[in-house]
Amino acid sequence: MELLFWCSVLLVIYIYAGYPVLLRYLPKKPVDYALQMVEKPRVTVLIPAFNEEKVIAATIENKLTQTYPADLIEIIVISDESEDQTDAIVAQIAAQNPRVKLIRQVPRQGKTSGLNLAMPQANGDIIVFSDANSHYQSDAIEKLVNCFADPEVGYVTGKMVYVNEEGNVIGDGCSAYMKYENHLRRLEAQVCSVVGVDGGIDAVRKALYQPMNADQLPDFVLPLKVVTQGKRVVYCEEALLNEESLTNSQSEFRMRVRVSLRAFWAMWDMKHLFNPFNYGLFSLQLFSHKLLRYLAFIPLLLAFISNGLVTGEGWFYQFTFVIQILFYGAAAFVSLNDGTKNRWLALANYFCLINIAAAMAFIKFIKREKIVIWKPRVG
Numbered sequence: 001m002e003l004l005f006w007c008s009v010l011l012v013i014y015i016y017a018g019y020p021v022l023l024r025y026l027p028k029k030p031v032d033y034a035l036q037m038v039e040k041p042r043v044t045v046l047i048p049a050f051n052e053e054k055v056i057a058a059t060i061e062n063k064l065t066q067t068y069p070a071d072l073i074e075i076i077v078i079s080d081e082s083e084d085q086t087d088a089i090v091a092q093i094a095a096q097n098p099r100v101k102l103i104r105q106v107p108r109q110g111k112t113s114g115l116n117l118a119m120p121q122a123n124g125d126i127i128v129f130s131d132a133n134s135h136y137q138s139d140a141i142e143k144l145v146n147c148f149a150d151p152e153v154g155y156v157t158g159k160m161v162y163v164n165e166e167g168n169v170i171g172d173g174c175s176a177y178m179k180y181e182n183h184l185r186r187l188e189a190q191v192c193s194v195v196g197v198d199g200g201i202d203a204v205r206k207a208l209y210q211p212m213n214a215d216q217l218p219d220f221v222l223p224l225k226v227v228t229q230g231k232r233v234v235y236c237e238e239a240l241l242n243e244e245s246l247t248n249s250q251s252e253f254r255m256r257v258r259v260s261l262r263a264f265w266a267m268w269d270m271k272h273l274f275n276p277f278n279y280g281l282f283s284l285q286l287f288s289h290k291l292l293r294y295l296a297f298i299p300l301l302l303a304f305i306s307n308g309l310v311t312g313e314g315w316f317y318q319f320t321f322v323i324q325i326l327f328y329g330a331a332a333f334v335s336l337n338d339g340t341k342n343r344w345l346a347l348a349n350y351f352c353l354i355n356i357a358a359a360m361a362f363i364k365f366i367k368r369e370k371i372v373i374w375k376p377r378v379g
Helices: 002-025 056-064 086-096 111-121 140-149 169-191 218-228 249-269 281-294 297-309 315-336 343-366
Strands: 043-049 073-079 100-104 126-129 153-163 202-205 232-244
Touching: 002 169, 002 281, 002 297, 043 056, 043 111, 043 140, 056 073, 056 086, 073 086, 073 111, 086 100, 100 111, 111 218, 126 140, 140 153, 140 202, 140 232, 153 169, 153 218, 169 232, 169 281, 169 343, 202 218, 218 232, 218 249, 218 281, 249 281, 249 343, 281 343, 297 315, 297 343, 315 343
Parallel strands: 043 073, 043 126, 073 100, 153 232
Antiparallel strands: 126 202, 153 202
């Protein structure tokens, strides 16, 4: 039982701390961000939307006012059979600006199908993916596109920063989690390719886009498809997206379950990428960053149970068991009291939330459940 405890603890340490350290010592293949485009390419911004009447106008305006040359940007909003005024708002803007176009997907088939539907109508050489509530900094598209000056780059993801004016627990937890994820992306981009991207601010060469199944998570599967085509997925830290975090744990939890379930299916569909003989270091990155991370609830649970069973073996095991109880107790306390302004407690709560969500998603995956219809991030 002691062996099980130590194996579980060491695996958890590797997942969250050992892997980032390993990335620092792996051979580097840096991207040349200093390269400049000889000629600026045309850009199409795709914005999937479902019942986004409150935010869609501001999001379109945000893209229209980017520093990138206006005559080289077009915006396509894919309405997934919206039932509110989303279509009317977009149509009104399109009537006044020929750079904006509305595509209505009927019947409702989800985000991934919407992207597949829009691609043949996109005129851009570079496709930028934006959420309906994603607000870019004014030079974000310029920064994303500049990365494609390197011919080895096929996909670029920007930096998401969660905005949390009220200091709620999920916002603080999300913010800390995203800082950690962005740090990993920075390291991964120096070694091979970034494994996970932010669907609200990323871009791909149109020539590399491959249609996806309706149930596949585009933020995960499309970058993997780019890797299979021999191109790199890189991280552009200067392309910034400000997005409001969710205001309650229930909404965040439901979203995390959906994302985790679709990630499990994505890894299953793209399981050939785990072959290190064909994909080298990227296989290690995918295994460490995604598969082990989504399954981290298993060693976490085993570490807790095995620790409880060996407390009679000495004070050290008693101490570590008390630490675990205090950690999980603090996370539960935050949830029961609907938040905290202490960022460390918030992080503990969010850590537990995403791992419980992954566990529930894994159960759904084992039961072969799938999610096709896309829903806004509010849950």
